[in-house]
Amino acid sequence: MSATVSALKRMIAPALPVMLALGGALWALPSGLPPWRSVSIVSAWLGTGLLVGSLLLMVRAPRIARLLGGLDVQYRWHHRSGTLGYVLLLLHPLALAADGWMQSPRLAWQALAPWFLSWPQWLGWAGLLLLMIGLGATFSFDLPYRRWRALHYLLGIGVLCGLLHVWALLGEPGALWPFMLLAGLALGWRLLGVDLGIAAHAYRVRSVVRPAARMIEAVLEPCGARMKPVPGQFVFAAFGNGPSFRGCGEFHPFTVSAVGADGSLAVGIKALGPCSRHVQALERGVLVRLQGPFGTFLSGRAAVAELWIAGGIGITPFLAVLRRERRAYPTALIYLYRSAQDAAYIDELKAIAEVDPLLALHDICAGGLPDFDALFGRVPDLRARSVQLCGPVPLIEAAREALGRHGVPVASIHFERFDFR
Amino acid sequence: MRKLFIASTLVFGLAVCGFWLASTVLTTSEAGAGVVQKTAEPQWSAEEVARHGTPTDCWMILGKEVFDFSTYLPQHPSDPDVIVPWCGKNASEAYLTKTKGRPHSPYADSLLPKYRIGVLK
Numbered sequence: 001m002s003a004t005v006s007a008l009k010r011m012i013a014p015a016l017p018v019m020l021a022l023g024g025a026l027w028a029l030p031s032g033l034p035p036w037r038s039v040s041i042v043s044a045w046l047g048t049g050l051l052v053g054s055l056l057l058m059v060r061a062p063r064i065a066r067l068l069g070g071l072d073v074q075y076r077w078h079h080r081s082g083t084l085g086y087v088l089l090l091l092h093p094l095a096l097a098a099d100g101w102m103q104s105p106r107l108a109w110q111a112l113a114p115w116f117l118s119w120p121q122w123l124g125w126a127g128l129l130l131l132m133i134g135l136g137a138t139f140s141f142d143l144p145y146r147r148w149r150a151l152h153y154l155l156g157i158g159v160l161c162g163l164l165h166v167w168a169l170l171g172e173p174g175a176l177w178p179f180m181l182l183a184g185l186a187l188g189w190r191l192l193g194v195d196l197g198i199a200a201h202a203y204r205v206r207s208v209v210r211p212a213a214r215m216i217e218a219v220l221e222p223c224g225a226r227m228k229p230v231p232g233q234f235v236f237a238a239f240g241n242g243p244s245f246r247g248c249g250e251f252h253p254f255t256v257s258a259v260g261a262d263g264s265l266a267v268g269i270k271a272l273g274p275c276s277r278h279v280q281a282l283e284r285g286v287l288v289r290l291q292g293p294f295g296t297f298l299s300g301r302a303a304v305a306e307l308w309i310a311g312g313i314g315i316t317p318f319l320a321v322l323r324r325e326r327r328a329y330p331t332a333l334i335y336l337y338r339s340a341q342d343a344a345y346i347d348e349l350k351a352i353a354e355v356d357p358l359l360a361l362h363d364i365c366a367g368g369l370p371d372f373d374a375l376f377g378r379v380p381d382l383r384a385r386s387v388q389l390c391g392p393v394p395l396i397e398a399a400r401e402a403l404g405r406h407g408v409p410v411a412s413i414h415f416e417r418f419d420f421r
Numbered sequence: 422m423r424k425l426f427i428a429s430t431l432v433f434g435l436a437v438c439g440f441w442l443a444s445t446v447l448t449t450s451e452a453g454a455g456v457v458q459k460t461a462e463p464q465w466s467a468e469e470v471a472r473h474g475t476p477t478d479c480w481m482i483l484g485k486e487v488f489d490f491s492t493y494l495p496q497h498p499s500d501p502d503v504i505v506p507w508c509g510k511n512a513s514e515a516y517l518t519k520t521k522g523r524p525h526s527p528y529a530d531s532l533l534p535k536y537r538i539g540v541l542k
Contacts, residue, residue: 030518033517037517037518041518079422080422083422083425083426084425086426086429087425087426087429090429090430090432090433094433094436094437096514097436097440100513101440101443103484103485104485105440105443105444105447106444107484107485107541108440108443108444109440109441109443109444110444110467110511111511111513111514112437112440112441113441116467116510116511117510117511118506118507118510119506120506120515121514132430135426136426136430139422139423139426139427168506169514169515169518170518
């Protein structure tokens with residue numbers, strides 16, 4: 001039953017932009033126009049609907065993420081609908097030019113060249129170019145996060161330019177009203193509620209420990225309303241200022257490594273980027289703004305034996321479970337780390353495994369990808385186990401492939417993507 | 422999605438360049454070969470139309486035809502802000518995609534000959 005509900009929830013995110021796109025296209029469905037002109041109008045409305053849907057899926061709020069089956073599902077469709085909307089909008093001016101081509105090549109070019117057009121079309125061109133630049137930045141792997149984020153804002157401005165372009169051409173808002181309203185609400189909430197953190201929870205750093213090289217674990221206590229995360233979830237945290245610490249103020253995702261009965265929670269922070277490197281100097285008393293909790297990893301697990309595979313900082317969700325309760329079913333934990341210095345929480349994990357007979361810990365120091373075939377030989381009844389994966393993408397992909405070779409059903413393999421760009 | 426973005430952007434760029442090239446090459450060759458028939462009625466270039474871009478001197482291009490709407494503007498049913506920006510411009514798209522992307526009415530079409538002053542050069 002829960003699997004059915006979960007599958008239905010995952011349909012909402014793609015359905016939202018599709019419904020908006022079809023609604024816009026049906027409203028503007030042309031009749032009696034030349035074929036290429038009709039293609040141009042329909043592609044424009046389909047693209048606009050998908051882009052507005054993409055903006056709505058960008059809103060980061062725990063309730064919305066739960067409704068849509070998780071933040072990773074939400075963001076995946078945010079990317080897909082945004083890109084598909086862009087492709088359809090590229091077709092719009094080309095179809096107009098194709099329509100002009102029916103009369104003459106010169107007229108086709110005059111339908112495209114901005115110097116033959118006027119400001120309503122300039123707005124359209126501006127929107128398209130901003131989308132082009134913003135998406136180019138989105139798909140750039142090497143762009144530093146802060147530059148990527150700044151360029152990502154261009155996408156929102158591009159959508160607004162596109163909506164104003166339609167408004168100017170129509171001469172009346174018509175079906176554009178709902179699109180303008182939804183786009184305005186999504187952008188407003190994203191800027192004020194998410195990026196500026198107006199809706200965030202206030203916490204304070206209670207203590208900081210160093211479980212490994214280039215990594216800290218911060219215990220955070222609520223200053224007011226508290227969140228109720230469960231092991232496996234993550235929060236977005238923006239660290240403020242302390243007596244001698246100056247935070248970078250940006251929200252970044254961190255997995256919860258412990259949930260306290262007094263409302264406190266702990267997050268493990270590995271030095272992976274400029275902000276997380278800076279946070280390594282975190283101190284007691286610093287004010288932290290938290291958003292969340294998000295994520296469905298480790299939720300709704302079947303009551304069967306499990307195999308957990310953790311790579312590096314990916315140990316934190318499993319640690320949160322082990323810190324909270326003893327295992328009820330046989331669990332094999334394969335913990336992979338690059339060097340002894342990077343083996344965060346290893347002593348604590350060994351201590352837990354000593355007193356919990358259902359937990360079998362296999363800690364492996366490996367510079368690269370391990371020999372999964374040899375590792376899986378140590379795990380009895382592998383095919384009958386539910387598998388949970390957390391770690392870098394190459395590790396997850398390699399583990400999934402190896403699990404498939406060992407006959408583990410795809411439905412038994414669970415993981416969550418943490419790439420929120 | 423990354424591949425789709427790159428492929429579609431490249432195709433778009435090539436298509437735009439193709440339209441520009443075709444406009445330059447085909448128009449020149451047609452003119453050189455004398456394919457374009459001389460007509461008895463006046464021919465106006467887009468640049469000439471652009472010189473008539475005010476509410477009191479308002480020419481527009483619709484398709485391949487040129488119209489002088491200077492005397493019609495006060496009668497246009499919509500807000501002047503809607504039509505005035507098109508003076509001196511190619512308004513084909515706006516004419517064909519009025520509200521809800523639909524073209525103007527047959528009545529509007531019947532008014533056009535009255536204001537027609539020639540064809541696009």
